[in-house]
Amino acid sequence: MRAQRFGGSFSPDKKTQRDDPAHSKPFQHSRASRVSIRARLMYALPMPLFFAAIGSIFAGNPFEMVVEITGFVGLLLAAFLLNEGLKAEIAFNERKIARAPSIPRKVFSAVLTGISVAFVCAFSLGQPLLSSLLFGSASAAALLVAFGLDPFRNKGTEPSTQLESDRVSRAIDRAEAVLTETIDLASKLSDRELKLRIERVCAEARGVFRAVEEDPRDLARARKFLTVYLAGLRDATEKYADISRRSTSIVSRLKYEALLSDLETSFAEHRVELLQNDRDELDIEIEVLRERLRQDGLAPN
Numbered sequence: 001m002r003a004q005r006f007g008g009s010f011s012p013d014k015k016t017q018r019d020d021p022a023h024s025k026p027f028q029h030s031r032a033s034r035v036s037i038r039a040r041l042m043y044a045l046p047m048p049l050f051f052a053a054i055g056s057i058f059a060g061n062p063f064e065m066v067v068e069i070t071g072f073v074g075l076l077l078a079a080f081l082l083n084e085g086l087k088a089e090i091a092f093n094e095r096k097i098a099r100a101p102s103i104p105r106k107v108f109s110a111v112l113t114g115i116s117v118a119f120v121c122a123f124s125l126g127q128p129l130l131s132s133l134l135f136g137s138a139s140a141a142a143l144l145v146a147f148g149l150d151p152f153r154n155k156g157t158e159p160s161t162q163l164e165s166d167r168v169s170r171a172i173d174r175a176e177a178v179l180t181e182t183i184d185l186a187s188k189l190s191d192r193e194l195k196l197r198i199e200r201v202c203a204e205a206r207g208v209f210r211a212v213e214e215d216p217r218d219l220a221r222a223r224k225f226l227t228v229y230l231a232g233l234r235d236a237t238e239k240y241a242d243i244s245r246r247s248t249s250i251v252s253r254l255k256y257e258a259l260l261s262d263l264e265t266s267f268a269e270h271r272v273e274l275l276q277n278d279r280d281e282l283d284i285e286i287e288v289l290r291e292r293l294r295q296d297g298l299a300p301n
C-alpha cells in the first residue's frame with residue numbers, strides 16, 4: 001500500500017489561511033450577547049420603589065416599606081428573567097436547528113411584572129382591587145407587546161426527522177457548554193491579545209456548529225471532531241491559565257498561541273467540508289492534536 005504524506009491542519013508546512021478573505025471576519029460566528037437597551041433599562045424602572053421604601057422607614061410605615069421592597073424585588077427579578085429570555089431567543093434565532101427554550105422566561109417576566117405592579121398598587125398606593133388588577137394586567141401586556149413572546153416551537157425539525165434533529169441539537173448544546181467553559185477560563189487571563197485570539201477560535205468553532213446543523217449526515221463523526229478539538233482547546237486553556245498564574249513563561253505562551261492559530265485554521269477549513277472529509281484523514285488529525293497537546297504540556301495532568 002502506498003504511503004501518503006499527511007497534510008492536515010497540524011502539519012508543519014501546512015499553509016494558513018489568515019490572509020484569505022473568507023477568514024477576514026473573525027467574529028462572524030460569535031454568539032450574540034448584547035440585549036436591547038430597553039431590556040437593560042428594566043433594571044432601573046423599579047428604583048423609585050427602593051427610594052420609596054427608604055422614605056417609608058423614616059416615616060415610620062413598616063408595612064408600606066415591606067410592600068415597596070417586595071414590589072422592588074419582584075420587578076428586579078422580572079427584569080432579570082426578561083434579559084435572560086432575550087439572550088435565549090438570540091441564541092435560538094442564530095441556530096438553524098434548535099429546541100425551544102424549556103422555560104418561557106419572557107412570559108414569566110410579564111406575569112411577575114403584572115403581579116408586582118398590582119401588589120404595589122393595592123397595598124401601597126391604596127388603589128381598589130379591580131384597578132390594581134387592571135394596572136397589573138396592562139403592565140404585563142405592555143411588556144409582551146414591547147418584547148414579544150418566547151419561542152415555543154422547535155426550529156429546523158420535521159416530524160420525520162425529529163429524532164435526528166434532537167440529536168444534533170443536544171450535540172451542539174454540549175459543544176456550546178465546552179466553549180462557555182473555555183471563554184470563562186480565558187477571562188482569567190491578563191493577556192488581552194490571547195483573549196481575543198480565543199474568541200476568534202470560538203467563533204470559528206461556532207461556524208462548524210452551523211455546518212453540522214445544515215448537514216447532519218454524519219453526526220457521529222462531527223461529534224468526535226467537536227468533542228476532541230473543543231476539549232483540547234478547553235484543556236489547553238485551563239493548563240495555560242494555571243501556568244500563567246504561577247509564572248510568566250514565554251515558551252508556554254508561544255506554544256499556546258501556536259496551538260490557537262492551528263485550531264483557528266482547522267475550524268475554518270472544516271466549517272463547510274467537515275462532513276465530506278475523508279474519515280482516515282480526520283482521525284489522523286485528531287490523533288496529531290492529542291499528541292501535540294501531550295508534547296507541548298498543554299494537556300491537564
